[in-house]
Amino acid sequence: MPDQTSHKPPEHTAGGPPADPNLRADARRNRERVLEAARETFAAQGVDAPMSAVARRAGVGVATLYRRFPTRSALVTAAFTEQLSLCASALDEALADPDPGHGLYTLLEKVCTTLVTDRGFETVLMARFPEALDYDKERARAEEGLARLVRRAREAGQLREDFDPADIALLLLAVTGLAGQPRETALAASRRLLTYLFQAFRPPPPGRPAPLPPAPPMGLGEVHRPTGRP
Amino acid sequence: MPDQTSHKPPEHTAGGPPADPNLRADARRNRERVLEAARETFAAQGVDAPMSAVARRAGVGVATLYRRFPTRSALVTAAFTEQLSLCASALDEALADPDPGHGLYTLLEKVCTTLVTDRGFETVLMARFPEALDYDKERARAEEGLARLVRRAREAGQLREDFDPADIALLLLAVTGLAGQPRETALAASRRLLTYLFQAFRPPPPGRPAPLPPAPPMGLGEVHRPTGRP
């Protein structure tokens, strides 16, 4: 055989869904249980929930949790990776849609639903955990794809001339504000807000000039992170 | 002199700006310093900032703080009373405006600016501290006034038929989502979002039916409070 000294490609990536395939069976099982517990706990109590709560819910000792996910960021990141890649493929679908306006709307509806349903996800999507290193690449890709989608929709006359890609971030941030409500309420609110905004995003009828104030300087990756204690 | 026995009208209201008039001079001074420190600290670190941080910033011992404001709610509540009553008078002005649409817009712009500028204020405005008892009456009044304003604006043809008072709460909640951004960004974002939404709130041109999904069941006082730890 060509080689042997355990010279595995160095952990090819961090935080991702690839549950190390050379993990003992029970360990891998536990890892999954922890991730699920994390999602549930975060949804119920927010991303600041005590680690021990996650461990308890998973039926696992804290040590296990800390061994698999040394920091809270790692846990949060890993817990929402699935949702993240779901968003990524939703973006691909949107780009493939022949009707860019429809594609954009569908995409945002999906993302907003996730935002409002899986509480804590905004923390990851909105770059609040910079430690999620490989997300940077992912995010750049997303940002670029979004910009393309927006440009196309605008050229197709489905978005007003003064629409700015930052308005997407604006919308996502706004939806985030609804996330505290009980699930059904939040869903209804999110749908309604989205509908309102999309109507406002369309080119205005010729009669109404309706100028906008300038777009805020926000990109998906540039949203401000809440200050830790100084 | 005509009278003396300190028979001041009994504390005409609670929780408000009327710093107990029969408080020793230095005590009253300290109370103000604490309130200002609280506003600053909350703005910088959020309403969960340690009480000791507030005390330190005010240049006071913790005991002083706790004597004046026995609970965190009391402090938060008191700290934002001024903003609250500012909002109340803004509502009165709006109701007095002969153009209900303009009044509503101006009102919301003021409130949103406050929301985005004084971080932590949403906590009070959005009923996150139920202990603020007298707010209940205040809130009921606000809710009623808002409903009236909305009705008038709708009757004047300045709001679409399917506009719902809950959409105001929706808007405020959405703006809350922007509050984490740095001040200037948040302000720009808030203005832009408001403009978008107000355009969507106008009656649609006859050509476009543009139905809305149902309004979420939210009143100003019914926003869900974040779960404490169970």
Next chain:
DNA sequence: GGCGAAGTGGAGGATGTCGTCCACTTACGG
């Protein structure tokens, strides 16, 4: 001035979370 009550600051016990360490258990290749 001087005295009493109101006011004050900081120490300190209670509580809760973090993250590590280590003696025990379990999977799984031989």
Next chain:
DNA sequence: CCGTAAGTGGACGACATCCTCCACTTCGCC
């Protein structure tokens, strides 16, 4: 089977925050 290394749970020390208690200081009236 059985040995061993991977895996595990919970106890534990460090640390932050809460809030109370009490000896000392200051205000303001006589």
